[in-house]
Amino acid sequence: MTLTVLTYPFIFIAVFFEVFLLVTFLSEPARERRSRSRATHTPAVAIIVPCWNEENTIQGTVDSLLALDYPKDKLQIVLVDDGSTDNTAAVMDSYIGDPQITVIHKENGGKHTAMNLGIEKAATAEFVGCLDADSYVAPDALREIIAYFDDPKVAAVTAAMSVWDPKTWLERMQNADYIHGITLRHVISSLNGLYVTPGPFSFYRRDIILDVGGFQEGYKTEDLEMALRLQNAGYILENAPRARVYTKTPRSVRALVKQRTRWTTGFLRNALYDYRHMIGSPKYGTLGLLMLPLGLIANVSGIIMFGVLIWKLGSSIWDKIALISGFPLSYSLVPHHGFSWFFLPISFVTLAAVIMLVGAVTTMLIGKHISKTPSDLFVGIVLYLIFYGFIAPLWLIRSMYDLLTGARRAWR
Amino acid sequence: MRYILYMNSLLGRNVLISLIITALLIGTVVYAINYLNAQRVQQLSDLQTQLATDTLSVETQFALLESAPCEDLADGNIVSQEVSDLGDRLSVAESQLGTTNKQVIQLKQQYTLLQIRDYILTQRLAQTCGIKPTVVLYFYSNTPGSCADCDRASYALSYLHNLNPDLRVYSFDYNLDLGALDTLKAVEKIQPKFPAFVINGKRSYGFTTLDDFETLFPKNFFATSTASTTATSSKKK
Numbered sequence: 109m110t111l112t113v114l115t116y117p118f119i120f121i122a123v124f125f126e127v128f129l130l131v132t133f134l135s136e137p138a139r140e141r142r143s144r145s146r147a148t149h150t151p152a153v154a155i156i157v158p159c160w161n162e163e164n165t166i167q168g169t170v171d172s173l174l175a176l177d178y179p180k181d182k183l184q185i186v187l188v189d190d191g192s193t194d195n196t197a198a199v200m201d202s203y204i205g206d207p208q209i210t211v212i213h214k215e216n217g218g219k220h221t222a223m224n225l226g227i228e229k230a231a232t233a234e235f236v237g238c239l240d241a242d243s244y245v246a247p248d249a250l251r252e253i254i255a256y257f258d259d260p261k262v263a264a265v266t267a268a269m270s271v272w273d274p275k276t277w278l279e280r281m282q283n284a285d286y287i288h289g290i291t292l293r294h295v296i297s298s299l300n301g302l303y304v305t306p307g308p309f310s311f312y313r314r315d316i317i318l319d320v321g322g323f324q325e326g327y328k329t330e331d332l333e334m335a336l337r338l339q340n341a342g343y344i345l346e347n348a349p350r351a352r353v354y355t356k357t358p359r360s361v362r363a364l365v366k367q368r369t370r371w372t373t374g375f376l377r378n379a380l381y382d383y384r385h386m387i388g389s390p391k392y393g394t395l396g397l398l399m400l401p402l403g404l405i406a407n408v409s410g411i412i413m414f415g416v417l418i419w420k421l422g423s424s425i426w427d428k429i430a431l432i433s434g435f436p437l438s439y440s441l442v443p444h445h446g447f448s449w450f451f452l453p454i455s456f457v458t459l460a461a462v463i464m465l466v467g468a469v470t471t472m473l474i475g476k477h478i479s480k481t482p483s484d485l486f487v488g489i490v491l492y493l494i495f496y497g498f499i500a501p502l503w504l505i506r507s508m509y510d511l512l513t514g515a516r517r518a519w520r
Numbered sequence: 521m522r523y524i525l526y527m528n529s530l531l532g533r534n535v536l537i538s539l540i541i542t543a544l545l546i547g548t549v550v551y552a553i554n555y556l557n558a559q560r561v562q563q564l565s566d567l568q569t570q571l572a573t574d575t576l577s578v579e580t581q582f583a584l585l586e587s588a589p590c591e592d593l594a595d596g597n598i599v600s601q602e603v604s605d606l607g608d609r610l611s612v613a614e615s616q617l618g619t620t621n622k623q624v625i626q627l628k629q630q631y632t633l634l635q636i637r638d639y640i641l642t643q644r645l646a647q648t649c650g651i652k653p654t655v656v657l658y659f660y661s662n663t664p665g666s667c668a669d670c671d672r673a674s675y676a677l678s679y680l681h682n683l684n685p686d687l688r689v690y691s692f693d694y695n696l697d698l699g700a701l702d703t704l705k706a707v708e709k710i711q712p713k714f715p716a717f718v719i720n721g722k723r724s725y726g727f728t729t730l731d732d733f734e735t736l737f738p739k740n741f742f743a744t745s746t747a748s749t750t751a752t753s754s755k756k757k
Contacts, residue, residue, distance in 0.1 A: 123545060128538040135534060261523070299531055344523075393527040398535070431675055434730045439679055450563055451612055454556055459549045 111416050112457060118409035119460045125402060126467030129295050133474065138298040142349065142478060147254035153311075154184040154233035156226030158219050162241035163195040165356060170203060172244040177251060184233060185209045186226040191216025196241075219307075220323035220330040227317060237311040238331075243355040244272055245309055252351035253311050263316045263343035264335065265351075266293055266302065267309040268479040272354035277491050278364065282357045284488035285496065288468060290349060290475035297347035301394030303375070303403070304332040305345065309353040316343060327381075329374025336383045339395050349478045365503045370517065372507035375403060380511075407504050414501030465493060560613055561623055567609065571630050578637045585644060619662060629698050635690045636700050642688060654687050654741055657718035659694045659710050667714035673727040674715075680734070683742045 132138055155173055159166055166187075173185050185208050187200045203209045210229055214222065227236050235257065239245065249267060256265040268290045271283035296302055305312070310331065317323075317334075320341055326333025335345060358364040379387065379400055387404070389396040432440035469489055476485050510517065610631070613624050642653055658677055660670040674691070681687045692701055694712060710716050713725045719736045727733060734742060 120546060124538055124542040127541045128534060131538045132534050137530065300527055390528055393524050394531050397531060431671055435679055439682060450560060450609055456549060456553055459552060463545055
């Protein structure tokens with residue numbers, strides 16, 4: 109009982125956040141954003157593809173960019189090979205001669221250096237975008253993005269990410285998570301609360317990026333650091349919920365935990381070290397008052413709730429094993445009283461969990477609906493509900509460990 | 521600056537609305553839990569009525585014992601089947617409502633009384649009609665830390681009763697505040713060491729393994745079972 113009480117404040121916060129998402133989704137700023145049409149004007153745009161050892165996916169990425177519905181003379185594609193050691197350079201070189209494409213090879217220096225070099229080369233572009241070399245865009249995605257740059261204070265626009273061709277259980281689970289993120293970004297952007305401009309197809313106003321000093325290493329989360337720096341400088345970050353981009357995701361739990369540990373540790377280090385002054389400050393609006401504090405609380409609560417869950421589950425299984433050991437399984441595994449609601453383990457935590465799950469599923473369905481993402485979501489949602497709560501704490505715990513010990517990990 | 525103020529006012533409005541809705545949702549959950557517990561108590565009240573009837577039935581059988589032929593009494597179900605899962609329900613009610621809930625305590629007292637009356641009747645039937653029932657008096661404690669093996673002992677008695685329904689098990693919460701139970705404890709000389717058993721008149725304490733426990737019962741008692749049923753349950757009540 110005592111341990112369970114620890115989870116009550118976090119349950120309240122989790123339910124509150126789900127409700128907040130739905131309330132804000134229905135509010136006027138979000139509705140206005142959903143009603144926006146694709147851009148008809150076509151300013152000069154450059155898309156930078158920073159690339160390190162992506163020989164298997166780079167061709168698909170570039171081909172999807174070439175298929176964008178955008179005037180070819182307004183769209184420049186800059187492929188930056190950041191010192192790849194596989195066949196990536198050769199695949200990139202096969203595009204030399206295409207008037208839209210610029211190919212650059214450089215020594216390995218990290219994604220932020222590749223981005224900065226690409227921005228430098230895209231001198232004529234009003235807007236510069238980034239597309240990771242394992243991602244593919246829908247043909248209308250760029251026009252969707254440009255429509256959100258009308259306000260000159262908008263420094264960046266993010267896209268609607270989902271998983272490319274999810275097949276395995278892990279990819280399907282991540283797809284549900286990404287589609288949850290579509291709603292989250294759409295809703296939070298309507299109150300200018302975004303704290304990350306992800307690698308897959310985020311766009312920036314080039315002169316603003318140069319003004320704030322270009323990309324930095326940002327604890328291996330240069331996209332998150334850039335978003336915080338832009339918010340810190342008073343700019344607006346938007347989201348285009350119908351600008352679909354599909355990305356490849358880790359195919360093993362180990363790789364997923366490694367990737368998410370990098371993201372989470374990057375968030376914690378940026379928020380707590382370099383942008384601590386934004387936490388709780390009304391000057392930074394939704395980001396300072398809500399998203400950064402809740403982001404930090406979510407990390408702590410995820411670990412505590414997982415600990416309580418494992419403790420409760422573990423002790424209950426242990427007690428059951430201790431109880432039935434020495435008795436025939438033919439007796440132990442058969443229920444000895446008929447079904448009755450009287451015996452259902454209905455408690456505050458179980459009912460609150462149902463509310464949170466309904467909220468999460470609703471958010472996912474909204475994400476799929478507003479982005480018009482075509483993939484089947486049902487299996488992904490089921491897998492998400494079963495496994496995510498057990499896997500996510502692994503990277504939360506690892507991130508907290510890295511934060512406290514100062515451990516640094518490789519990108520991959 | 522105006523933009524920030526506008527955004528903060530929107531944020532404040534949405535946060536306020538969300539807090540109100542969240543409070544209503546959490547309030548509804550709390551209400552639902554209380555409602556369910558009230559329904560559980562209601563079910564227990566229904567069983568309470570059944571208990572009263574059963575107690576009266578036992579009393580009547582006591583009266584009839586003086587004149588009725590043994591064969592008309594010995595095979596009858598002394599306690600009704602409907603009450604047989606009261607122990608399970610009382611355990612759930614105890615965990616949901618707490619061990620100090622008045623209604624739960626009252627029910628446990630009534631059930632304990634019924635069991636004691638039934639036990640006495642069984643003893644008298646045995647003497648009058650010359651039958652030899654296998655009877656277990658089982659004393660447990662719900663006080664935290666006082667009985668590590670009580671759950672396993674309860675489980676073993678349920679299993680053995682399932683193996684041979686002729687086994688009559690009477691379970692008592694040693695710490696229940698009830699005069700009749702205190703007298704029974706004194707008569708049977710039960711020490712506060714748990715779990716405690718009186719099996720066919722022989723006292724024993726502690727539970728180790730099922731095999732060891734079975735040796736306390738008459739030889740071959742669990743080798744065969746009959747179709748007859750008793751309503752007693754070995755679960756903690």
